[in-house]
Amino acid sequence: RRGEMAKATQLINNEVFRAFATYAAIVLLKMMLMSLITAYFRMTRKAFVNPEDTASFGKGEAAKKFLRTDSDVERARRVHLNDLENIVPFVGIGLLYALSGPELSSALLHFRIFTGARILHTFAYLIPLPQPSRGLSWAVGYAVTFSMAYNVLKAAWLL
């Protein structure tokens, strides 16, 4: 009985699930990296939003001038929000897709194209590269997630 339970939870022994776990962890770590990039820009550009964050710069007006917005900080925050809007659906739909029994080759194709597209998207947004670099890399990731959702719905309805 113990053995069966262990097996049931070791989904990670399954090749498609293992591939999903790998790429989902990579894109989630990439998303988390945006927190560090935003913090880096906040500190180097001295642009904060919370009064308690500027207390070490002095009191009163001396500290207040650092409560401001900065274009690099705002750009990093937009990348982060765009990641939430796109990577989170990928993880949710991707998990359902990985559990719907796809071919390993199809699954790898979906996971790898998405991961590559989102890494390109981050560079295109942060540098920034001229459009349509950012638009295209966004659209590729979006299309991959849509394709996985289509496969999930097909599997869930037809099985």
Add this chain to the structure above:
Amino acid sequence: RRGEMAKATQLINNEVFRAFATYAAIVLLKMMLMSLITAYFRMTRKAFVNPEDTASFGKGEAAKKFLRTDSDVERARRVHLNDLENIVPFVGIGLLYALSGPELSSALLHFRIFTGARILHTFAYLIPLPQPSRGLSWAVGYAVTFSMAYNVLKAAWLL
């Protein structure tokens, strides 16, 4: 051994899980749709946030005037953020709930009410309908997620 593993990952053969996969995919697609609606408003209202997005409208001041906020764009962005705040917990808690062995009828009731409420919420927010339409549709989705969380905690603690 191979067969058991395959079975373990084909959770999608289970009726409750299949129902969850269907409704989770639908609400995540609905959330993703907000990206397209925001992009549509940005292009028709010519209201952008990144300088590289207005480069095709000309140089200097000619392009700069399109770096502005627009009330329709901001409204679409608020719907998107509200979806992140509500649909993401539904997917996370809903997955745990689906794996906690609920009755199919209870599960379907939760998933369908949530999905209906969030679709109503989007219409109520975008049109916009007079309050309390948006508030009520938000509260119904919130209550459904809370009910599933209660069931997850009960199952996780008592089993």
Add this chain to the structure above:
Amino acid sequence: RRGEMAKATQLINNEVFRAFATYAAIVLLKMMLMSLITAYFRMTRKAFVNPEDTASFGKGEAAKKFLRTDSDVERARRVHLNDLENIVPFVGIGLLYALSGPELSSALLHFRIFTGARILHTFAYLIPLPQPSRGLSWAVGYAVTFSMAYNVLKAAWLL
């Protein structure tokens, strides 16, 4: 056959998964609580963003003055966004981690430290406590998620 399927989906019988379900539900509920706190501040501070939300305060200018930002509302919204940026990766990576077959004691350590850190973070942000309270509680949660991601990648690549 039915029995096997039921078992496969009752991951919640597994101790590590049950622990994950418990703590994931708790932190997701904590994140959802931010909606109520923001709504509370919007109503007590009378600071709204949608014109349809102020209709009950009268017409024209009488209602328009309540379409404003308030520092308490904005602070609650920042806590909510920070939760999305940190709790969502925890749930995604934590699920993969729980399925990768960790020791129960290691898993409980990860889940409990993260949950404690995020509750402290909320108090540190809302009160607010002087820095580095908020920074440290954020960093602890971040490090826990990173440690789980490392374990997922190790398990997914080596198994």
